[in-house]
Amino acid sequence: MTVESTTARKPRSGEAAQDAGAGRKTTRAAAATPAGTAKTAKTARSAKTAKSAGTSRANGTPGTAAGGRTPAGSRSRGTSGTAGTDAHGAAETAERDDELVQLLTPEGERVARPDYDEYVADLTPESFRDLYRDMVLTRRFDGEATQLQRQGELGLWASLLGQEAAQIGSGRALNDDDYVFPTYREHGVAWCRGVDPVNLLGMFRGVNNGGWDPNSNNFHLYTIVIGSQTLHATGYAMGVAKDGAGSAVIAYFGDGASSQGDVAEAFTFSAVYNAPVVFFCQNNQWAISEPTERQTRVPLYQRARGYGFPGVRVDGNDVLACLAVTRAALEHSRGGAGPMLVEAFTYRMGAHTTSDDPSKYRSDEEREAWTAKDPILRLRRYLEREGYADDAFFAQLEEESEALGRRVREAVRSMPDPDVMAIFDNAYADGSSLVDEERRAFAAYQASFDEGPDGSAAAGAGAEGGK
C-alpha cells in the first residue's frame, strides 16, 4: 500500500474560526476574551504557539493529558472495562479517566485546561448565549419530533436527548467549507450547518429519502447503515487533500458503530493516506441494548493509537470542551497532520429510537445520574454564574422555542405524500430494463385495487385506492 506524502501543510494565515454565533466567523486572536475566561486567557499561548502546541506533542496528540492538568473532580485513572463484565463499567471508566477533557463542571464552574483554553478564548458572552440557544432549540425540535412520532405523524424518530453539547460544540467548531458525514441522530449538527429542521423529518415520515441537498450545507444525508459514512468521509477527505482545499471532513458515529469493520477500514485508510478527517464518536454508552463495555476492552479514544493517529476523550456533556477539542482536532487535520479521533463521552437519555424501550435493559439510577449532568443545565448555570444572561433572554428563548415547535408540527402535517411510482425513477440515473419491468408490475398491482375480483370497478374504491 502506498503511503502518500505526509508533509504537513501549513495552516492558512489568518485562519478564521467559526464563532459560536450562527454563520459568523471571527479570527480567534482578534476576538474579545470573556470575563469568565480571563484568568485562563492569561495562560493562553499566542495563536502560532497554540497551533504548534496543539499538534507537536510527542505522540502528536493535541491536548491530551500528557501536558495538561487533571480536570477538577476527576479521580485517579481506573482500568478499562473488560468485555463481558457484568457491571456497566464504561461509565465508571470515563469518570475515573484523567484524560477526559472538561472545561465546565456539571455545576457550571469553569475548569482551567491550559492545553485547550486558547481554543475558546475568543468566546464572548454572546457566543455563550448562542451555544445555549442552539442546544435549547435543538432539544425542543427533538422533543417535538418524538411527540409527532407518538401521534403517528412520523414512522420513527432517533432522539438526541442528552447529546446536545457534543453536537452543538462540535458543529460550531466547523468552518463553512468543512464537510460533515452524519449518522441518523445528528440533528444538532444539522442545525449548526443551517439545514432546516423540518427537512430532517421527511425521511422519518417516509415521504423522501433525504430532504436536503448535501452540497448546499456541506452536510451529507443521514446514514442508517452504521459506520459506513466513516468510509465515505475518508474517501472524501482524501479528495480534499488531493485538491489542496485546506478544509477538513468530520465523520460522526456511535460507540456501537466503532465495532463495525467499516470503521476499522476508515481508520486504516485515513491514517496511511494522511486524510484530513476527524472521527467524532459520540459514545452514548449504548448501541441499542448493547453496552459499550461489551464491545471494547479499552476506552474508545485509545484505539486511534493503534492506527497511528491521536485520540482524545472529551466530556460530551460539556459544550465548551466539545467546541475546544473539536477545533483543535480540525486544526490538526487541516494542518496536514492526518486524522484524529475525538470520543465525546456522553449519555443517551432517551430511547435508542421510538421503537425501543430502554427500561428493558437499563436502570433508572443510571439515567438519573446522567440527568444531573444535563448539558443544557450545565451551561445555564455557567451563564447565570457569570451574569451572561438575564430573565429576558430566557423568556425570549422560550418564545422562540414555542414558535419552532409550532412551525415543525404544522410543516410535518402538511407534507405531501410522495408519488408512489417515484421510487422507480430514483433507482438508476440512466434507467434499467429490470426496473422498467418492476415499474409496470407495480403499476398493475396498484390498479388492481380499483377493480373488483372479476375486473369490474370495486365498490368504494375511490381516490384513496392504492395508497
Ligand SMILES: Cc1ncc(C[n+]2csc(CCOP(=O)(O)OP(=O)(O)O)c2C)c(N)n1
Ligand atoms: C450495518 C448495520 N448493522 C446493524 C444496524 C442496526 N442498528 C441500527 S442502530 C444500531 C446501534 C448503533 O449504536 P451506536 O453506533 O452506538 O449509535 P447510537 O444509535 O447509540 O447513537 C444498530 C445495531 C444498522 N443500522 N447497520
